[in-house]
Amino acid sequence: MADSLQDRGHWGSKIAFILAASGSAIGLGSIWRFPIMVGRNGGAVFVMAYILAVVFIGFTVMLAELAMGRHTSKNPVGAYETIKPKTPWKIVGYAGVVTGIVILSYYAVVAGWAFGYLYKTIAGVFRGRVTWETAETAFSRFAADPLEVVICLLVIMGITTFIISRGVQSGIERWSKILMPLLFVLIIFLAVRALTLPGAGPGLAFYLKPDFGKLDVKVLFFALGQAFYSLSLGMGIMITYGSYIGKRENLVSSAGWVCFSTTLIAFLAGIIIFPTLFATPGLNPENFQPGTGLMFQVFPMIISQVPGGYLFGVMFFILLLVAALTSTISLLEVPTAFLIDEKSWSRKKAAFVIGGAAFLLGLPSALSHGGLPFPTRLRFMDRMDLVFGNILLAVGAFLVCVFVVYAWGIPKALAEIASGNPRFPLKKLWVFNIRILAPLAILLLLVFLRVITG
Numbered sequence: 001m002a003d004s005l006q007d008r009g010h011w012g013s014k015i016a017f018i019l020a021a022s023g024s025a026i027g028l029g030s031i032w033r034f035p036i037m038v039g040r041n042g043g044a045v046f047v048m049a050y051i052l053a054v055v056f057i058g059f060t061v062m063l064a065e066l067a068m069g070r071h072t073s074k075n076p077v078g079a080y081e082t083i084k085p086k087t088p089w090k091i092v093g094y095a096g097v098v099t100g101i102v103i104l105s106y107y108a109v110v111a112g113w114a115f116g117y118l119y120k121t122i123a124g125v126f127r128g129r130v131t132w133e134t135a136e137t138a139f140s141r142f143a144a145d146p147l148e149v150v151i152c153l154l155v156i157m158g159i160t161t162f163i164i165s166r167g168v169q170s171g172i173e174r175w176s177k178i179l180m181p182l183l184f185v186l187i188i189f190l191a192v193r194a195l196t197l198p199g200a201g202p203g204l205a206f207y208l209k210p211d212f213g214k215l216d217v218k219v220l221f222f223a224l225g226q227a228f229y230s231l232s233l234g235m236g237i238m239i240t241y242g243s244y245i246g247k248r249e250n251l252v253s254s255a256g257w258v259c260f261s262t263t264l265i266a267f268l269a270g271i272i273i274f275p276t277l278f279a280t281p282g283l284n285p286e287n288f289q290p291g292t293g294l295m296f297q298v299f300p301m302i303i304s305q306v307p308g309g310y311l312f313g314v315m316f317f318i319l320l321l322v323a324a325l326t327s328t329i330s331l332l333e334v335p336t337a338f339l340i341d342e343k344s345w346s347r348k349k350a351a352f353v354i355g356g357a358a359f360l361l362g363l364p365s366a367l368s369h370g371g372l373p374f375p376t377r378l379r380f381m382d383r384m385d386l387v388f389g390n391i392l393l394a395v396g397a398f399l400v401c402v403f404v405v406y407a408w409g410i411p412k413a414l415a416e417i418a419s420g421n422p423r424f425p426l427k428k429l430w431v432f433n434i435r436i437l438a439p440l441a442i443l444l445l446l447v448f449l450r451v452i453t454g
């Protein structure tokens with residue numbers, strides 16, 4: 001993306017853009033958060049709702065954000081301001097910048113856990129057969145150790161800030177070109193192992209056989225929220241990334257690829273987690289409530305059951321860390337691009353100030369798993385995730401739709417999409433989705449959820 005000589009930059013090619021955008025999208029949202037959401041919201045019905053949400057709403061919003069970004073070559077605040085100058089619309093851009101900082105603050109905590117698990121794996125903590133009990137104890141001990149989690153958070157925020165301050169994301173993206181396919185291969189391998197476990201059946205059924213009695217507004221709401229979260233939508237990341245795409249690139253197929261690869265990784269993560277989990281004697285899929293540490297408990301279990309588990313585990317956590325870092329980078333890039341473009345800050349200053357703020361804001365989240373009593377009682381991180389990761393992303397995505405339809409205008413948006421892509425076979429569907437389906441669905445779910453939860 002932006003290189004070290006210039007504060008703004010351009011993608012080298014379409015593939016570079018797809019990799020960077022998938023880099024932002026693919027990460028802990030798919031591997032850590034998706035299985036938790038599935039476990040808490042009825043299993044297979046959630047999976048179906050999530051896939052529908054990605055196809056009909058996520059893709060629609062992603063294309064809209066990319067078009068806004070490429071049209072204006074701006075960060076979210078600048079993009080709203082350029083298309084509709086001197087109106088309150090730019091507040092939506094500001095809200096996105098703030099949402100991004102808050103999400104970064106607790107996302108970096110989980111990325112820190114991945115870092116912690118990397119050095120634990122290297123140190124041989126998970127040697128031998130890992131059972132549910134040992135995995136659970138290891139995680140709760142680790143997450144409750146205030147010093148350890150804060151140091152891990154500091155490491156992640158430090159690396160992210162350093163990369164953004166130097167504007168060397170392109171280097172990371174070059175690496176992730178090699179590393180992400182490797183992550184994919186490891187995940188496929190683990191999925192095959194999980195599927196062949198004795199007793200994989202109940203987990204697979206929970207994950208893939210829908211029980212429509214479990215379908216309710218809450219399930220739909222969280223499925224939609226998860227679609228936005230995993231695709232990095234609703235806060236301006238794709239506006240910012242779109243601003244670096246050339247006019248000759250095809251936005252439609254780029255968006256399609258990003259949606260597809262993200263969903264595939266999430267789907268496979270579930271294929272690993274649920275069979276492994278429910279092959280554990282004594283765990284009942286019907287009343288199991290996964291905690292925040294779900295993937296950190298289940299992955300060591302399955303890794304300990306593949307040949308060469310030690311090396312495999314080390315590789316897996318390295319790749320998970322890279323996947324998480326390409327997402328924290330994107331989260332920090334939005335506020336940084338904003339301060340550079342709109343407030344003429346230097347890249348260095350912007351990155352350090354925002355990175356520092358996100359670190360401080362991350363402290364209560366890091367300490368909310370037993371590290372300190374007060375944030376733990378508040379369930380600080382879960383609350384942040386509910387408000388910013390679900391509700392505000394949904395509100396942000398809703399406003400993107402309203403903005404494109406009523407402020408920018410569908411014809412102008414379509415003209416932008418047509419650049420680099422003269423044929424757009426799904427045009428009518430996209431117009432219907434952005435005009436009616438997406439905003440209506442988001443609005444109804446937000447309203448009903450409010451009614452139900454009071």
Ligand code: PHE
Nearest residue numbers: 025027028029030230232327
């Ligand atoms: N989509 C990223 C992931 O799944 C994280 C993210 C969430 C980024 C929300 C931006 C906004 O890992």
